Amino acid sequence: MSGLLLLGVDGAGAATATFTDAQGDAVGGAADLAQVVVSNDFDGNITFALTIPNRSSFTSDDFVVILLNVDRNASTGNNGVDYGFFITATRADLLQWNGTTFVRVLAPTLTASNNNMTLTINRSDLAKTTAFSFGVASGLDSNPAAGDSAPDTGGWTFDLDLKPTLDTLAARYSPAKPKAGKVFRLAGTTLRLDDGTTVKADSITCAIDRGGSAGLVWTDQGRVLHGPTHISYGCNTSQQSALAGANQRLSCKGPAGP
Numbered sequence: 426m427s428g429l430l431l432l433g434v435d436g437a438g439a440a441t442a443t444f445t446d447a448q449g450d451a452v453g454g455a456a457d458l459a460q461v462v463v464s465n466d467f468d469g470n471i472t473f474a475l476t477i478p479n480r481s482s483f484t485s486d487d488f489v490v491i492l493l494n495v496d497r498n499a500s501t502g503n504n505g506v507d508y509g510f511f512i513t514a515t516r517a518d519l520l521q522w523n524g525t526t527f528v529r530v531l532a533p534t535l536t537a538s539n540n541n542m543t544l545t546i547n548r549s550d551l552a553k554t555t556a557f558s559f560g561v562a563s564g565l566d567s568n569p570a571a572g573d574s575a576p577d578t579g580g581w582t583f584d585l586d587l588k589p590t591l592d593t594l595a596a597r598y599s600p601a602k603p604k605a606g607k608v609f610r611l612a613g614t615t616l617r618l619d620d621g622t623t624v625k626a627d628s629i630t631c632a633i634d635r636g637g638s639a640g641l642v643w644t645d646q647g648r649v650l651h652g653p654t655h656i657s658y659g660c661n662t663s664q665q666s667a668l669a670g671a672n673q674r675l676s677c678k679g680p681a682g683p
């Protein structure tokens with residue numbers, strides 16, 4: 426004996442951004458950073474793909490660091506830098522600023538490919554970042570003067586595009602409760618997402634199940650309810666395949682049906 430109101434929410438597309446640095450500006454034969462493509466998917470997996478024209482793979486002398494200000498807050502981390510990737514020919518590690526120094530931390534979702542020039546990590550390992558600023562630097566173990574910085578000064582910013590999560594749903598009915606012999610309409614809905622934005626449902630489906638008797642499928646066109654003995658109704662929401670919990674559930678009693 427429940428009514429369902431299903432609302433779909435359009436998700437935005439996942440994000441990709443390309444950042445470039447000059448070619449040929451690496452000092453002392455270090456890896457020459459030329460391009461970083463950053464992307465993320467709806468599940469929060471972030472990929473950094475480095476293009477390094479003077480390397481098909483890293484030498485044993487090479488290292489690359491990617492510094493991340495995951496909260497874009499300069500007062501947290503080391504000069505704002507909360508995490509860093511330390512990449513060599515043989516491994517890619519995640520480091521975290523512990524207030525004193527950078528320490529290697531477990532990053533269960535971190536994977537490296539393309540000779541460690543492509544890293545993927547879920548934002549769950551980066552303090553659930555939704556937007557971060559970052560910079561990349563290369564160097565050589567054998568020569569402290571060797572290196573390349575990308576960008577040359579400052580940092581780049583990447584905003585993740587994430588699947589919206591429903592925070593609240595408010596539905597208004599007219600009349601406020603079903604009444605025997607009266608058209609019962611959905612007067613409007615308000616969906617609020619976890620980022621604080623309010624969106625419109627891109628589809629609405631309603632169903633009322635009259636306890637025990639044949640179910641009455643009902644749409645927002647409105648329809649006369651023929652006096653069920655009991656109706657309960659409420660709202661669920663649907664976005665992509667996910668269902669959020671009902672936040673409105675009322676019931677009323679009417680006279681016996683005809």
Ligand SMILES: [Ca+2]
Binds near residue numbers: 459
């Ligand atoms: Ca460069």
Ligand SMILES: [Ca+2]
Binds near residue numbers: 494495499500505506
């Ligand atoms: Ca920070």
